[in-house]
Amino acid sequence: MNRRLFLATIAALPTLAERASGALPLPRFQENPFALGVASGDPDDTSVVLWTKLAPRPLDPDGGMPPAAVEVTWELAEDEGFTKVFKSGKATASRLLGHSVHVEVEGLAPDRWYWYRFQAGQAISPVGRTRTLPSPNSSPERLRFAFVSCQHYETGYFTAYAALAKDKLDLVFHLGDYIYEGAGRDGQVRKHANPKLYTLTDYRIRYAQYRSDPLLQAAHARCPWFVTWDDHEVENNYAGDISERKGADVAEFLIQRANAYQAYYEMMPLRRRSIPRGPDMQLYRKASFGTLAELLILDTRQYRSDQPNGDTASPLNEAALSPKQSLMGIRQREWLQSALKASPGTWNILAQQVMMGMVSRTTSGEKKYSMDQWPGYAHERMALAQFMGDNKIKNPVVLTGDIHTNWVNNLRVDDRKPELPIVATEFVGTSITSGGNGSDNPATLASLRAGNPCVQFYNQQRGYVRCTVTKDTWQSDYLVVDQISKPEGVVSQRASFMVEAGKAGAKPA
Ligand SMILES: [Fe+2]
Numbered sequence: 001m002n003r004r005l006f007l008a009t010i011a012a013l014p015t016l017a018e019r020a021s022g023a024l025p026l027p028r029f030q031e032n033p034f035a036l037g038v039a040s041g042d043p044d045d046t047s048v049v050l051w052t053k054l055a056p057r058p059l060d061p062d063g064g065m066p067p068a069a070v071e072v073t074w075e076l077a078e079d080e081g082f083t084k085v086f087k088s089g090k091a092t093a094s095r096l097l098g099h100s101v102h103v104e105v106e107g108l109a110p111d112r113w114y115w116y117r118f119q120a121g122q123a124i125s126p127v128g129r130t131r132t133l134p135s136p137n138s139s140p141e142r143l144r145f146a147f148v149s150c151q152h153y154e155t156g157y158f159t160a161y162a163a164l165a166k167d168k169l170d171l172v173f174h175l176g177d178y179i180y181e182g183a184g185r186d187g188q189v190r191k192h193a194n195p196k197l198y199t200l201t202d203y204r205i206r207y208a209q210y211r212s213d214p215l216l217q218a219a220h221a222r223c224p225w226f227v228t229w230d231d232h233e234v235e236n237n238y239a240g241d242i243s244e245r246k247g248a249d250v251a252e253f254l255i256q257r258a259n260a261y262q263a264y265y266e267m268m269p270l271r272r273r274s275i276p277r278g279p280d281m282q283l284y285r286k287a288s289f290g291t292l293a294e295l296l297i298l299d300t301r302q303y304r305s306d307q308p309n310g311d312t313a314s315p316l317n318e319a320a321l322s323p324k325q326s327l328m329g330i331r332q333r334e335w336l337q338s339a340l341k342a343s344p345g346t347w348n349i350l351a352q353q354v355m356m357g358m359v360s361r362t363t364s365g366e367k368k369y370s371m372d373q374w375p376g377y378a379h380e381r382m383a384l385a386q387f388m389g390d391n392k393i394k395n396p397v398v399l400t401g402d403i404h405t406n407w408v409n410n411l412r413v414d415d416r417k418p419e420l421p422i423v424a425t426e427f428v429g430t431s432i433t434s435g436g437n438g439s440d441n442p443a444t445l446a447s448l449r450a451g452n453p454c455v456q457f458y459n460q461q462r463g464y465v466r467c468t469v470t471k472d473t474w475q476s477d478y479l480v481v482d483q484i485s486k487p488e489g490v491v492s493q494r495a496s497f498m499v500e501a502g503k504a505g506a507k508p509a
Pocket of ligand 1: 177402
């Protein structure tokens, strides 16, 4: 928001400013304290989380905030002009949580849109738009959402978000790699403002830099998000309490993980259940979009066992197939199985991080698989597919990020055996920016398909995936950006795949 507009908004709303005076002293800001925008997330049928974080100077270690707690007023209205304010209240932005604000607004009507904003002192935030989910026993006609991942700030512009913010979406899933932890590097499109991340302040500054991006802010303000993380929110390819750095001290890494998780909580529209407890944080969760879709959001980083075979691409050997290997951890695995069994959803959406398709990218010699993805945990991967088949779980669809490429995969219990029935469909979405401009190479698709019968589509451009779901069909549109190294990239639809309810597997739409 430019300064003139910002001041005009303040002048227009004197009554709100009066209401802000409470027990805490009224702060005076020289710069806009809402420089990181607003967001909402984790809706259910009667409540939603509203988020903001006060940071008049986002890249300062304390965000430019004084140590004292600040009272923040919030309003949620039935209209964009705030003539019908439905709920309002006060929240405290305290230093211990980096002056972030998480409001769980309750008592809302199911399946409807609302608008919200915050005020601190004389300053008023931009307006965000959010919605509740339909009530669990209702049968909504349609769900439309996008899923995104991997937004390395240095490698390009967030042009994909400009297009996403124009789509008519109910929800966005962010599947991780929201930030990258590396030090600022010269010669990139943009530059990280600080060195490699270890401390809470390091992570806070990094998130503040990313969230200062106006396109990312606008996308957050458009609709509620369900977020989950992958590795780079802490460190590349970490596994549970094991750092990628060989011989790293577990205690030291857990302190780093606690710092990273706290900064993640502070920055995301998450519920109180996700408040971190030291190095632990509850992120896997579920929600129901009526009986149309069950949303199952997974965390495949926090509880996983170490990648086998030294985390280098390997055949599916004894180490990769060991039943001791787990990507989800026992508790999450049992939770997922009960959630799938109890699900009322026509579609069961697994919003998660790493590719489930057992895909080998080796073109000659023995087939090798990524040990950081589900094939490194092949026993659990195959058992999950078996479970979905045995229990006739309705229409499982897996959403994936992580690898900066678009894929469509038809999943079987063992993807090396095309004679087996298809039990689920996987849509892998490319990165927002990670990997740079990328390219479209049909020859690579042909060779990947020849070696991996599960693969239906592959593309290496940047962008996002938009999904439209009804009780009969699922459609995934692959939106790609022609370039991200300049701000004026153009977004177009590269491919579109569909799934018919009751018939696992995708075909071109
Ligand atoms: Fe990534």
